[in-house]
Structures are given as structure tokens and as C-alpha cells.
Amino acid sequence: MKQSLVRQIxxxxxxxxxxxxxxxxxxxxxxxxxxxxERLVRQSHQIIAVLxxxxxxxxxxxxxxxxxxxxxxxxxxxxxxxxxxxVSEQVQTLKQLETRTTQPQQIEVLEQAITAKLTELNQTIxxxxxxxxxxxxxxxRSDRGKRIMDNIRTQIAVLERQExxxxxxxxxxxxxxxxxxxxxxxxxxxxxxxxxxxxAELVRRNEAQRQQAERSLREREERLQTFVKYAPASIAMFxxxxxxxxxxxxxxxxxxxxxxxxxxxxSHYDLxxxxxxxxxxxxxxxxxxHSEKCDEDRYVLLDGSEQFLRWEVQPWRDNSARVKGILIxxxxxxxxxxxxxxxxxSEQQFKATFNQAAVGIAQVAxxxxxxxxxxxxxxxxxxxxxxxxxxxxxxxxxPADLDLDLSYMRQMIAGExxxxxxxxxxxxxxxSIVWINLTVAxxxxxxxxxxxxISVIEDIDHRKxxxxxxxxxxxxxxxxxxxxxxxxxxxxxxxxxWNLLTEQVIWNDNSFRLLGYExxxxxxxxxxxxxxxxxxxxxxxxxxxxxAISTRSFYFSDFRVVWDDDSVHWISARGRAVYxxxxxxxxxxxxxxxxxxxxxxxxxxQQLNATLEQRIEDRTTRLTEINQELEAxxxxxxxxxxxxxxxxxxxxxxxxxxxxTHLDDLAxxxxxxxxxSAVQMGTLIDDLLSYSRLSRTQINLQPTELxxxxxxxxxxxxxxxxxxxxxxxxxxxxxxxxxxxxILIQVITNLISNALKFVEPSNQPAIVIAAQVEKKLVRLTxxxxxxxxxxxxxxxxxxxxxxxxxxxxxxxxxxGLAIVRKGIDRMGGQVGVESQLGHGSRFWLVLPLAST
Numbered sequence: 075m076k077q078s079l080v081r082q083i084x085x086x087x088x089x090x091x092x093x094x095x096x097x098x099x100x101x102x103x104x105x106x107x108x109x110x111x112e113r114l115v116r117q118s119h120q121i122i123a124v125l126x127x128x129x130x131x132x133x134x135x136x137x138x139x140x141x142x143x144x145x146x147x148x149x150x151x152x153x154x155x156x157x158x159x160x161v162s163e164q165v166q167t168l169k170q171l172e173t174r175t176t177q178p179q180q181i182e183v184l185e186q187a188i189t190a191k192l193t194e195l196n197q198t199i200x201x202x203x204x205x206x207x208x209x210x211x212x213x214x215r216s217d218r219g220k221r222i223m224d225n226i227r228t229q230i231a232v233l234e235r236q237e238x239x240x241x242x243x244x245x246x247x248x249x250x251x252x253x254x255x256x257x258x259x260x261x262x263x264x265x266x267x268x269x270x271x272x273x274a275e276l277v278r279r280n281e282a283q284r285q286q287a288e289r290s291l292r293e294r295e296e297r298l299q300t301f302v303k304y305a306p307a308s309i310a311m312f313x314x315x316x317x318x319x320x321x322x323x324x325x326x327x328x329x330x331x332x333x334x335x336x337x338x339x340x341s342h343y344d345l346x347x348x349x350x351x352x353x354x355x356x357x358x359x360x361x362x363x364h365s366e367k368c369d370e371d372r373y374v375l376l377d378g379s380e381q382f383l384r385w386e387v388q389p390w391r392d393n394s395a396r397v398k399g400i401l402i403x404x405x406x407x408x409x410x411x412x413x414x415x416x417x418x419x420s421e422q423q424f425k426a427t428f429n430q431a432a433v434g435i436a437q438v439a440x441x442x443x444x445x446x447x448x449x450x451x452x453x454x455x456x457x458x459x460x461x462x463x464x465x466x467x468x469x470x471x472x473p474a475d476l477d478l479d480l481s482y483m484r485q486m487i488a489g490e491x492x493x494x495x496x497x498x499x500x501x502x503x504x505x506s507i508v509w510i511n512l513t514v515a516x517x518x519x520x521x522x523x524x525x526x527x528i529s530v531i532e533d534i535d536h537r538k539x540x541x542x543x544x545x546x547x548x549x550x551x552x553x554x555x556x557x558x559x560x561x562x563x564x565x566x567x568x569x570x571x572w573n574l575l576t577e578q579v580i581w582n583d584n585s586f587r588l589l590g591y592e593x594x595x596x597x598x599x600x601x602x603x604x605x606x607x608x609x610x611x612x613x614x615x616x617x618x619x620x621x622a623i624s625t626r627s628f629y630f631s632d633f634r635v636v637w638d639d640d641s642v643h644w645i646s647a648r649g650r651a652v653y654x655x656x657x658x659x660x661x662x663x664x665x666x667x668x669x670x671x672x673x674x675x676x677x678x679x680q681q682l683n684a685t686l687e688q689r690i691e692d693r694t695t696r697l698t699e700i701n702q703e704l705e706a707x708x709x710x711x712x713x714x715x716x717x718x719x720x721x722x723x724x725x726x727x728x729x730x731x732x733x734x735t736h737l738d739d740l741a742x743x744x745x746x747x748x749x750x751s752a753v754q755m756g757t758l759i760d761d762l763l764s765y766s767r768l769s770r771t772q773i774n775l776q777p778t779e780l781x782x783x784x785x786x787x788x789x790x791x792x793x794x795x796x797x798x799x800x801x802x803x804x805x806x807x808x809x810x811x812x813x814x815x816x817i818l819i820q821v822i823t824n825l826i827s828n829a830l831k832f833v834e835p836s837n838q839p840a841i842v843i844a845a846q847v848e849k850k851l852v853r854l855t856x857x858x859x860x861x862x863x864x865x866x867x868x869x870x871x872x873x874x875x876x877x878x879x880x881x882x883x884x885x886x887x888x889x890g891l892a893i894v895r896k897g898i899d900r901m902g903g904q905v906g907v908e909s910q911l912g913h914g915s916r917f918w919l920v921l922p923l924a925s926t
Contacts, residue, residue, distance in 0.1 A: 078176075083276045090269040093227035097262035099536060104255030109246035118241035122169045125230045126239075128164040129156040130183075132191055136219070138197040143202050154195065161188055164808035184229045191222045222770070255478045261633040291393055298390075300632045301332060311390070314361060316342045319399060324550040328406055353385075360400035370407065382411040395827075431779055433529030434510070440487065440524045456503035467529075472499035472507065486516045487524050497534065509538035514638065533553060570649075572600065574623075579603070588645055588668050590637030608634035608642065615647075621657050623651045632669065644673040715759050723752040754887075760887035763822065765874065766895045773814040775901060777924035780808035780854060783841055787823040789847055794830050800839035802826070810924035811852045817897040821905075822856070824890040825917050829858035832915075850923045857916040863909040871907070894919075 140156030141147075143341070165185045169178070194213065201210035213219070232747045299311065299320035306919055308328050311320035318337050325826065331337050331345065342357075343349060348870060350784045356366040366387040373381045382426045384405040389397040429433050434451030436444055444463050455470055460906035475498035482494040497512040502508050511532040517526045562569065567587030572578075579600060583593035587607045596602055607615055610631035629649040634642050650663020734742070784804060788795065811818075824843060863871060863878065870876045873896040875888040898905040898919050909915035 080176050080280060083273060083280055086269055086273040090266050090273065093120070093262050093266045094270065097259060097266065100258040101255055101261070104258070107251045108248050108255065111244045111251065113242045115241055115248065117171050118184045118237045118244065120240075121168065121237045122234050122601065124164050124167050124171065125234050128168070128188070129227060129230050131164060132188065132223065135161065135192065136223065137197055139199055140214075142199055143207070143214065146202060146207075149198065156198070158192060161192065161572055166752045180233060184226065184233070187222055187226045187229060191219065192225060194222060201567045208396050221720055252284055257906040262722070262872065270279060287393055287544075308406065310342070310402050310403065310404075312342060312357075312394045313399040316357060316361075317341065325404070328404070330363075356387050357400060360389050360402075361397055363389050363397050365389070365800065368685070370411070380408070381406060382408045434533070436529045436531065438467055438527040438529055442468045442528070445526055454502075454508060454531060456506075458849060461503070468504075470500045472501055475499050482514070483527070486514065486527075488714065492516075493893060498540075500531075508533065509535040561644050562665075568666045570603075570666065571597075571663055572664075574651075574659050574662060588638075588666055589635055590641075590643070606635040606637070609637055610634075619649075619662070623662065624650065626651065626653070629662070629664060632673075643668055644670040646672075653748045670736075716756070719752050719756050719759070723749060723756075726752065754885075758889070759889045760889045761893065765893050765896055766888055767832075768893060768900055769815065773900055775814055776862075777810050778813045778815045778818060779810045780845060781806055783813075783818050783822055784808065787826055790819075790823050791826055796829065798830050798833070799837050800830055800841060802841045802843065805842065805844040808843075808854070809847055809852050810920040811854075812924050813901045813903070813921050814897075817901060821894045821897040821919065822854075824894050825856045825919075828890060828917075829856060829915075831886065832860040832879075833858065834861060850922050851919050851920050853918055855916050855918045857914065859914045862913050863907060863915055865909075868909060872905070 096827060134153040135157030141150030142154065144150075155383055164186060168181050168184070186628055198213050198219075199634060201207070201213070223260050252492040253484070276555065281728060284807045301309075303320055303322055304749075306324060307322065308325040310318060310325050313319050318340055321331075321334055321337050324333065324335065326334055329346075339346065343354070351555070356368075361364055367385075369384050371383045371385060373383055375381055384407045384628040386403045387694060388401045388403075390399055390401055392398050428446075429448050431448055431450055434454050436451055437446040439445050441880040443466050447459065448463050449459075452462055455462065457465070457470075466478075468476060477495075478496060479498060482491070482496065485491045486494065493513065493515045495511065497509065497511050499509055511534045513532075514531040515528045517525045518527060535843065540598040550644040550918075561567075562582065562584065566584055566588070568588045569582045570585050571580040578599060579602075581589075581598040583597070586593045589603065591602075592618045604612065615631045617632045618631040619629055621627070627650075627765045629647065629651075632644060632646045635640055635645050646669040647665050651659040652661040654660050718769050726745050730745050735746070781804075794800075826843075830839050837859060842861045843855070844857075845852055845854045847853075867878055871878065872891045874892040876892070893919075895905050899919075903919055903921040905915050905917070907915055
């Protein structure tokens with residue numbers, strides 16, 4: 075408002091000044107025009123007067139000329155002579171007074187006419203003076219003088235009329251300029267007076283406002299000082315020399331300055347001589363009109379303590395906008411700083427706790443997007459951090475659990491619940507299911523709107539599986555108990571529970587029945603039971619009970635009970651005592667079963683056993699005799715078959731040698747077949763004899779070195795090994811075993827021979843012989859890279875005459891492995907094979923380890 079009024083005053087002064095200047099210019103211009111017109115009017119009047127004087131002078135000259143002509147006396151020439159002089163001056167005056175309307179040509183024409191007139195007058199005068207009066211009269215009578223004079227009169231009249239017209243026009247213009255000057259002067263002067271009056275009013279109002287502003291300023295300063303004094307912050311008001319004008323109580327308290335009154339008027343730098351140079355510079359910039367602000371500044375107090383401040387320097391100004399001092403507002407943010415440090419530490423601890431928590435923790439947006447997850451949650455669901463943030467919790471929640479979870483979320487957003495906890499399933503990245511316990515809380519913003527959810531996810535998959543297993547176990551247990559109960563019921567087994575402290579006895583229904591009672595037909599107790607026990611069995615039974623209790627062993631007892639109808643029944647009882655923490659027996663639990671039929675069977679069996687052993691011995695003797703006869707027959711047959719075979723071979727050889735040149739190729743083939751068959755038959759007989767000898771020969775078992783046995787076997791197969799270029803690897807040293815050396819050599823020779831024989835012709839045989847000692851037994855293995863044996867044939871190959879391949883493919887008699895088994899059996903060992911078709915075989919035999 076004040077600025078507007080001042081502008082109005084300035085504008086009024088400017089307008090008034092302009093109006094005065096315009097008034098002066100217009101007045102000057104009008105006066106100038108008026109003066110000029112007046113000058114021209116006076117000039118017109120003067121010209122008219124000169125014209126009239128000129129005409130009058132010419133008349134005087136003509137009058138003098140006429141008088142002299144008539145009288146001839148010179149005295150009459152005086153008007154003429156005087157006119158001659160004046161008219162010349164008058165003509166010059168006209169030339170000087172010529173105006174815009176009086177053209178110089180008109181003056182010159184008039185002058186010429188005047189000159190002509192004066193010449194005509196002078197001519198007549200000179201004629202009269204020379205006595206030529208008549209000639210002078212003729213000139214006069216010729217009217218030339220009159221015409222010249224009329225011409226002069228006419229020109230003077232024209233000039234006078236022109237000047238008169240001009241005079242009237244200039245008089246009118248002068249009047250108009252005068253009126254215009256008066257009008258503009260009056261108008262502008264009036265306007266200026268009005269503006270001056272308005273300016274005076276504005277000045278008066280401005281003065282009033284200034285006084286009001288000064289009062290307001292004083293009041294504002296007082297309020298400001300009061301505000302500063304009672305402000306809840308540290309605020310101080312300084313003048314230009316940094317002396318205190320006002321200070322808040324908080325400032326006094328923060329800087330321990332005593333009282334406000336003791337500070338006012340004092341220099342800030344006297345009170346705080348250690349002010350940092352940066353602060354002093356900030357004060358000076360504030361006094362220069364600049365605002366200074368610092369959000370965080372460290373300051374060390376005189377006692378060495380550290381203080382963090384937020385300060386602001388603002389200049390304060392008077393009404394003329396001049397800086398009169400500064401306001402300093404200081405906020406001690408030390409506590410805030412400490413809180414920030416604590417918050418940062420807390421944040422770091424939170425991050426550490428968040429990231430290293432043993433449970434999954436996540437921040438979830440209201441739309442289900444993962445905002446923040448920790449490593450544990452990633453491990454639970456099997457996603458990497460970035461992959462999980464690209465999902466929503468709906469994406470990995472099991473469909474069967476999603477509706478319940480969303481329902482709880484909606485209730486929480488609606489404010490119906492504050493938190494919830496559920497057990498649900500997540501679908502891991504590998505599509506497996508993991509059970510988790512989810513606890514959710516909602517964080518809202520300052521407007522109360524949902525901001526994000528905090529979810530704590532605990533992996534309970536193991537617990538859920540244990541629970542499922544426990545439930546299954548409990549179900550199985552219940553089912554087992556039910557089955558057991560049913561089994562007990564249907565099996566007739568009686569159960570009993572004897573409380574040794576209270577003598578209370580619990581029987582099941584079967585127990586009642588086994589003792590000859592109706593279920594719950596009597597009071598179950600020890601005496602009731604004892605009354606049923608056969609008198610001959612009471613002592614032994616009670617001793618068994620006491621022995622079981624004292625030795626903490628199981629109770630076993632078979633005894634008889636006598637029912638009310640005197641029938642005797644055998645009972646088999648089993649039980650065990652239960653002890654308390656002081657090792658005191660408190661209960662005896664057990665079962666009992668009717669074994670009357672079993673006892674009868676045992677009696678019958680005992681009677682049967684009495685004759686069975688004799689019958690077995692007799693049958694064994696008979697079987698041994700039959701076996702010996704069979705083996706003797708086999709040996710005899712095998713031995714007897716050698717003679718015809720040798721005859722066949724001999725005759726075949728003789729036929730080949732004696733008649734070979736007379737036989738064709740087919741006959742040679744027949745002879746060779748007879749020889750080969752005889753050789754094969756011989757080999758078969760040899761094997762049968764070997765097998766038979768193994769059964770009949772009395773063998774002695776003694777410590778035998780496997781290394782020597784294997785060497786002997788390899789020497790026997792030296793030729794075959796060389797022919798097949800076989801590689802035999804012995805992982806020595808081999809231990810010693812309890813065996814019969816010749817039989818063991820035969821066994822190992824047969825196994826190595828098979829390893830050389832049953833190999834694809836294109837393959838080089840590779841044999842590995844090794845041994846392991848386990849629990850005083852030696853396991854010798856012979857592994858080859860042969861054709862292998864299908865699992866379904868691995869038991870059959872140890873039988874006599876069992877062949878898996880045609881003789882044309884792999885030669886043999888089908889007795890070698892039977893000899894191996896027979897030999898191992900005779901030595902008390904075991905033999906077997908591990909093989910896979912096409913991947914070789916590993917034959918093993920187990921014999922006792924020879925002690926060293």
C-alpha cells in the first residue's frame with residue numbers, strides 16, 4: 075500500500091510537472107505569436123501611414139511645382155524641395171517595412187512611379203526656370219503628370235487595402251492567440267492546481283502512512299524481539315556491529331549465558347571469542363544482505379565436547395530496506411545426529427539381521443510384488459534374488475493356499491485384523507513343494523494407506539514332513555494297536571498288568587478265559603491267579619517271577635492251571651518288570667497263552683524224536699552206500715571206457731598212416747573226426763574221473779600258499795596263455811589258506827582255463843587274480859574280460875554237463891566248473907560268480923585264512 079501511494083505521489087508530481095511545462099510551452103508559443111502579430115499590426119499601421127504620407131508629400135511637391143510654374147518664384151519651390159527629400163525617405167521606409175503581403179515589386183513599381191512623377195515635376199520646373207513656361211504648360215496640360223499621379227494613388231490605394239486586410243487578419247489572429255493562450259493557461263493551470271491538491275492529499279496520506287509504518291515497525295520490532303526472546307529455538311538478533319538486540323531464552327540456555335538482560339547490548343564476538351572464521355564470514359555476508367544457511371556444522375565447545383548445529387543467518391532491514399543487522403537461528407542437532415547415527419547403526423543391524431536371519435524375511439507390495447527379500451527366503455524357494463523380485467508371492471504360492479492368504483490380506487488392508495500367521499505351501503523354482511509358516515504385518519504410510527507388508531517366512535517343511543510321518547506313524551500305531559488288540563483277542567493271548575505297589579491287577583478278557591473265569595467274573599488279583607495255578611507249579615512259577623524282578627530280566631514260565639471243572643490247561647506266561655527312578659520295581663507286565671495243544675504236540679514230538687534219529691542214521695548209511703556204489707560205478711565206467719577209446723584212436727591213427735595214401739579227402743575227414751571224438755571223449759572221461767576222485771578221495775586240509783598254487787596253475791596253462799597272448803595280473807602277495815593243495819591247483823587251473831577260453835577271439839584275454847581277507851576268510855577272485863554270463867545261468871554253470879555254448883563255439887566238457895564246486899565243497903569253502911553278459915566275469919572262492 076505504501077509503495078503504491080509513493081508511486082502515486084511521484085506520478086502526480088510528474089504529471090503536474092509535465093502540465094506546467096506544456097502550459098509554459100503553449101503560453102510561450104501563444105505570447106510569441108501575439109507579440110509577432112502585434113509587431114505586424116504596428117508595421118501595417120506604419121506602412122499605411124507612410125503610404126499616406128508619401129501621397130501627401132507628392133501632393134505637396136505637385137503643389138510647390140504648380141506654384142512655381144505660376145509665379146516663377148523660388149519660394150514656392152520649398153514644398154517641392156521638402157517633398158523631394160521626404161519622399162525618398164518614405165520610399166526607403168516602405169522598403170524596410172515591406173511585409174509578406176507587400177511585395178518588393180509593388181514598392182519598386184511605386185518608387186518608379188514616384189520617380190517618374192518627380193522627374194515630370196522637375197522637368198516642368200526646369201523649363202519654367204529657363205523661361206520655357208509654355209513648354210512647361212504643355213507638359214502640364216498633356217496630363218502625363220496627372221496619369222502618373224493617378225497611378226501612384228492607385229498603387230498606394232492597393233497597398234493600403236492590402237495592408238488593411240492584413241491588418242484585420244493579424245488583429246483577428248492576435249485576438250485568437252490571446253484567447254487560446256488564456257484558455258490553455260487557464261485549463262492547464264486549473265489542472266495543475268487540481269493535481270497539486272491531489273498531491274497534497276497524497277503527501278498527507280503518505281505522511282500518515284509513514285507514521286503508521288513507523289509505529290508498525292516499532293511494534294514489529296518489539297514483537298520480533300519478544301518472539302526472539304520467547305522462541306523455543308536458539309535465535310539471536312544482532313545489529314550491524316553484531317551486538318545483541320534480542321535473544322531467545324533457548325539461546326541463553328544452550329550457551330549458558332546467564333540471562334537475556336545480561337547479554338543484550340553485548341558483542342557476540344566478546345561472548346564467543348573462538349567463533350570459527352567461517353561463521354564470522356557468514357555473519358558479514360548476512361550483514362551485506364545475503365542469506366546463509368548450513369544444515370550441518372560441527373562445532374567444538376570450550377570443554378572439548380562436540381556439537382552438531384544447523385544454523386541460518388538472515389539479514390533484517392528497516393523501512394528503507396537497508397540492512398540493520400542479522401538474525402541467527404541455531405538448532406542443536408547433536409541429539410538428532412546421534413539418533414541418525416543410531417538409526418544408521420540400527421539400519422545396518424537391521425540389514426544384517428534381515429539378510430542373515432535364520433528365517434525368510436520380505437517386504438511385499440499390496441499387489442503382491444516382492445519389494446525386498448533376504449537370502450534365506452531365496453534359499454527356501456530356490457530362486458535367485460533378482461528372479462524372486464520379478465515375481466509376486468501369488469506366483470509361488472500353492473493354488474490351494476492362495477485364496478486363504480489373499481483373504482487375510484484383504485482383511486488386514488481393511489483394518490479388520492492387525493496381523494496373521496498361516497502355514498502354507500510355496501512352489502519352489504524346481505517345482506517342488508515347500509511348507510512354510512507365514513507371519514504377516516502391514517505397514518501404512520502417514521496417510522494411513524497401506525504401504526507394504528512385512529512377511530516372515532519360516533521353513534517348516536522338515537517339521538511338516540515329520541508331522542506327516544508322525545501322523546502316519548500314529549495312524550500306523552493305532553492300526554497296529556488295533557491289529558494287535560484284534561490279534562490278541564482272536565489269538566487268545568491274555569495280557570496282565572500287576573501293580574507291585576498297590577497289588578492291583580488288570581486282566582484282559584482272554585486272561586479271564588485262560589484261567590477258567592468268565593470275563594470280569596471275578597476280582598483280578600494275585601491270589602485269584604495263584605488259586606488257579608497247579609499246586610505242583612506254584613513254587614517254580616513264583617521263583618521265576620522273583621528271579622525276573624531281581625535280575626531285571628524277562629519272565630518266562632510255563633505252568634498249569636486247574637479250572638473249576640478240574641480240567642488242566644497249560645499256560646505259557648511272559649513278562650517284564652518296570653522300575654521307577656529309584657530302581658524299585660513298580661509293575662510287572664506280561665502276557666499268557668494257552669499252550670495246552672502245543673504241550674501235547676511237544677509230548678508227541680518227543681516221542682517221535684526218540685525214533686527219528688535212528689531212522690535218519692539208517693537212511694544216511696543207506697544213502698552213503700548208494701552214493702559210493704554210484705561213484706564206483708561211475709569210476710569203473712569211466713575207467714573201462716578208456717580201453718575202447720584208445721583202440722579207436724590207435725586204429726584211426728593206423729588207418730591214417732597205413733592207408734592214408736589210398737583214401738580220398740572225405741575219408742581223411744572221417745578219420746580226423748573219429749580221432750577228435752576219441753580225444754574229446756577221453757577228455758570227458760578224464761574230467762569225470764577227476765570229478766569222481768574228488769568225491770572219493772580222502773583229502774587233508776593244511777595251510778597252503780596261494781601264490782604257489784597260482785604259479786603252479788599258470789605253469790600248467792603256460793602254452794594256452796602264450797597262444798592267446800593273455801595278460802595275467804596277480805595282485806600279490808596272496809595270503810595263505812587252509813586247503814588241499816592239489817585240489818586247489820585243479821580248481822584254480824580250471825578257473826584260469828575258463829578265463830582264457832571264454833573270450834571273444836578278437837579280444838586279448840586279460841585276467842586279474844586278487845585276494846581279500848575278511849574275518850579270517852580269504853576271498854580269492856579271478857576276473858576276466860570274457861563274454862560274461864547272463865544272471866539266469868550263473869547258478870547252472872556249476873552243475874555237471876551244463877554248457878551255455880555249443881562245443882563248436884567254445885570247446886569243453888561241461889564238467890570243469892562242477893569240479894571247481896566239488897573241490898571247494900570238499901575243502902569247506904564257497905564258490906560263486908559275478909558276471910554280466912558281454913562285460914566279463916569275476917569268479918570267487920572263499921577259504922579259511924591260514925594263521926601265520
